[in-house]
Amino acid sequence: MICINGGEGRTVLLTAGTHGDEYEGQIALRRIAHALTQTKVKGRVIILPELNRPAVVAGRRNSPLDGGNLNRLFPGDANSGPTSMIANYVTEVLFPLADYVLDLHSGGSSLDYMPVALAHRGRTPQQAHQIAELLDCFRAPNSILTDGKGGGGATTLYASAVAHGLAALTTELGGGPGVSAAGTDLAEAGIRRVLRQLGIAPEISAPEAKPSRRLRMLPPATTIYSSSHGIFEPLVKVGDRVRSGEPAGYLHPLGRPLDERTELRFNADGFVIFRRFPALAATGDALCGLCAEIEE
Structure with a gap:
């Protein structure tokens, strides 16, 4: 875990490696961590590029310790298996510190996926506005607001974050068993735009991007x-x-x-x-x- 604390301001929680065989987000967060050491930070950025570390080390979607799929176990259980314990730590310790959450995914070894950012609908007008702001800042080529009926529903990290009152999104950044350069660049650029727009890293360089195409599953x-x-x-x-x-x-x-x-x-x-x-x-x-x- 990397924590860059610049004092008063908002907190963004950035995660990747929720599934161990999805590498674009893991690389992008390493790039972001290095970039933030070279620029002014107002607020706090918490970065976990290998959230489900046992799965990352094994290069698998699920944990080799208990077979757990971390993105199907939120909000987790501190008295359950190791994967559920990770989910519980994120829910009980990290969510209360955060204002915004971005959990980076890609298709991994099993799927080729259109580059897209996804978010659950906000539960209040204020939360809905913050989520819309987050999607607009990130500016993936495609954006989807979901009702959470598929893809893990309420048991995913970003759905659990929304249930706890946070503004959150997740991504799909291409796929395959290797690394998509385009997906990695998309994740890094999107996070740079978010950090700059939210005033957390106001001087960080961030490429411009066209507005997202709005889709529905x-x-x-x-x-x-x-x-x-x-x-x-x-x-x-x-x-x-x-x-x-x-x-x-x-x-x-x-x-x-x-x-x-x-x-x-x-x-x-x-x-x-x-x-x-x-x-x-x-x-x-x-x-x-x-x-x-x-x-x-």
């Missing part, structure tokens, strides 16, 4: 899942506009090479917001998800 029923173990052959890319009835790809069954492949089709219009990265898929794996533009 389509219901989980529009997500395509693998119906069996097989090899996923995609026919679309992340960001593609698709129509209901169009093919998303094929699933080739394992162990039955003469069986017909299964054709997978979309059941709604939208944009492909994520696509499974590995070709090998198990029953129940998410293969493609959709979002749509919000019409003004």
